Amino acid sequence: MTAKRILLIVGGGIAAYKACELIRLIRKAGMSVRCVLTEGGAHFVTPMTLAALSEQPVHTSLFDLKDEAEMGHIQLSRQADLVVIAPATADLLAKMAAGISDSLATTLLLATDKPVLAVPAMNVRMWQHAATRRNVTQLRADGVTILEPDEGPMACGEYGPGRLPAPEAIMVAIHAHFSRSDVLAGRHILVTAGPTHEPIDPVRYLANRSSGKQGFAIAGALAALGARVTLVAGPVVLPTPPGVTRVDVETAREMAAAVDAALPADAAVMVAAVADWRTEISAEKIKKTGDGTPPTLAFTENPDILATLAASPARPRLVIGFAAETEKLIEHATAKRARKRADWIVANDVSIDLMGGETNSVHIVTADGVESWETLPKQAVADRLAARIAQALA
Numbered sequence: 152m153t154a155k156r157i158l159l160i161v162g163g164g165i166a167a168y169k170a171c172e173l174i175r176l177i178r179k180a181g182m183s184v185r186c187v188l189t190e191g192g193a194h195f196v197t198p199m200t201l202a203a204l205s206e207q208p209v210h211t212s213l214f215d216l217k218d219e220a221e222m223g224h225i226q227l228s229r230q231a232d233l234v235v236i237a238p239a240t241a242d243l244l245a246k247m248a249a250g251i252s253d254s255l256a257t258t259l260l261l262a263t264d265k266p267v268l269a270v271p272a273m274n275v276r277m278w279q280h281a282a283t284r285r286n287v288t289q290l291r292a293d294g295v296t297i298l299e300p301d302e303g304p305m306a307c308g309e310y311g312p313g314r315l316p317a318p319e320a321i322m323v324a325i326h327a328h329f330s331r332s333d334v335l336a337g338r339h340i341l342v343t344a345g346p347t348h349e350p351i352d353p354v355r356y357l358a359n360r361s362s363g364k365q366g367f368a369i370a371g372a373l374a375a376l377g378a379r380v381t382l383v384a385g386p387v388v389l390p391t392p393p394g395v396t397r398v399d400v401e402t403a404r405e406m407a408a409a410v411d412a413a414l415p416a417d418a419a420v421m422v423a424a425v426a427d428w429r430t431e432i433s434a435e436k437i438k439k440t441g442d443g444t445p446p447t448l449a450f451t452e453n454p455d456i457l458a459t460l461a462a463s464p465a466r467p468r469l470v471i472g473f474a475a476e477t478e479k480l481i482e483h484a485t486a487k488r489a490r491k492r493a494d495w496i497v498a499n500d501v502s503i504d505l506m507g508g509e510t511n512s513v514h515i516v517t518a519d520g521v522e523s524w525e526t527l528p529k530q531a532v533a534d535r536l537a538a539r540i541a542q543a544l545a
């Protein structure tokens with residue numbers, strides 16, 4: 152990864168300030184970054200900011216003699232390993248789709264022979280406008296990778312999809328781009344991730360601390376190896392990794408149904424922290440009694456999605472479970488592997504790495520024994536596991 156070079160085009164939008172953090176993250180990942188700032192972008196961040204953060208000259212004009220003498224625009228367009236546009240405005244997308252080259256950024260985009268990753272950010276109506284929809288479809292057909300914008304409150308006061316994804320999510324897409332291959336092409340892999348919520352009444356639910364990060368990273372890593380990935384996700388606020396089909400669910404029973412509906416699959420990686428129990432759901436909000444008597448919740452066991460899948464006639468060839476334990480990790484994981492008829496159990500000690508963190512220390516329990524990995528960022532655990540899955544399915 153160390154030698155990778157990014158050409159970052161910063162378009163004109165309020166989200167341009169997030170490009171500053173993105174530059175920091177790109178460099179932290181060991182890649183170099185050279186910035187092109189559009190005229191619009193320069194209204195939101197200064198060339199000085201980008202130059203200081205990237206420690207590279209910033210290019211702004213097609214007709215800057217000094218710029219052209221140092222590095223011509225054609226060379227600039229060819230020298231990077233990946234061109235990233237963040238934020239990609241409606242205007243930039245439209246000009247790219249039409250092949251217009253009326254500025255340094257648009258000329259580079261027309262002249263480049265390198266892959267392009269566009270990260271749009273714009274007002275929700277602009278994003279949803281028929282013209283933008285058309286341009287996005289055209290650009291995707293042309294081979295441009297376009298991330299979906301985030302949904303949320305916008306700087307203009309409106310609400311909807313159009314926000315620039317977090318710089319961390321853009322980094323995931325950049326990493327995915329560089330680790331892309333097709334060793335899993337033609338395979339369908341099912342991944343469950345996140346917690347489940349079990350409602351108690353219309354306003355309350357039982358949940359757990361699962362963040363979904365590890366499962367989402369695994370889904371993304373498998374897609375990057377060319378697999379068709381169905382990600383059945385419990386309630387989490389995480390961006391869908393590029394190339395992954397996501398099915399959102401709330402409860403364990405909904406997750407079980409979604410897993411069933413997604414079959415057949417070549418492999419299943421069950422990362423979700425499924426609630427073991429559910430309660431009867433009160434139709435009305437449970438009220439305090441006034442005399443201090445607490446309500447009684449009657450629990451019913453939820454279906455074990457992993458065990459059911461592993462015992463079913465539609466069992467994927469490779470079934471992988473996770474085991475988060477606070478004690479006797481290997482012993483419990485080994486027993487779980489047998490009990491649930493999983494091929495592998497990925498055991499992680501949640502007494503060290505509390506759920507929700509950025510790293511994970513895991514042990515892979517298989518028929519051949521236990522393989523312990525050093526503590527790694529969740530993305531690295533995902534990449535390694537995806538590579539091992541590819542090997543097993545080969």
Ligand code: C5P
Pocket residue numbers: 343403421422423424425426427453454455456457458471472473474475487
């Ligand atoms: O029994 P435990 O919850 O520790 O097992 C963890 C493994 O089983 C994980 O892979 C989890 O996704 C899966 N599981 C499941 N359905 C359940 C409970 C756990 O698929 N109801």
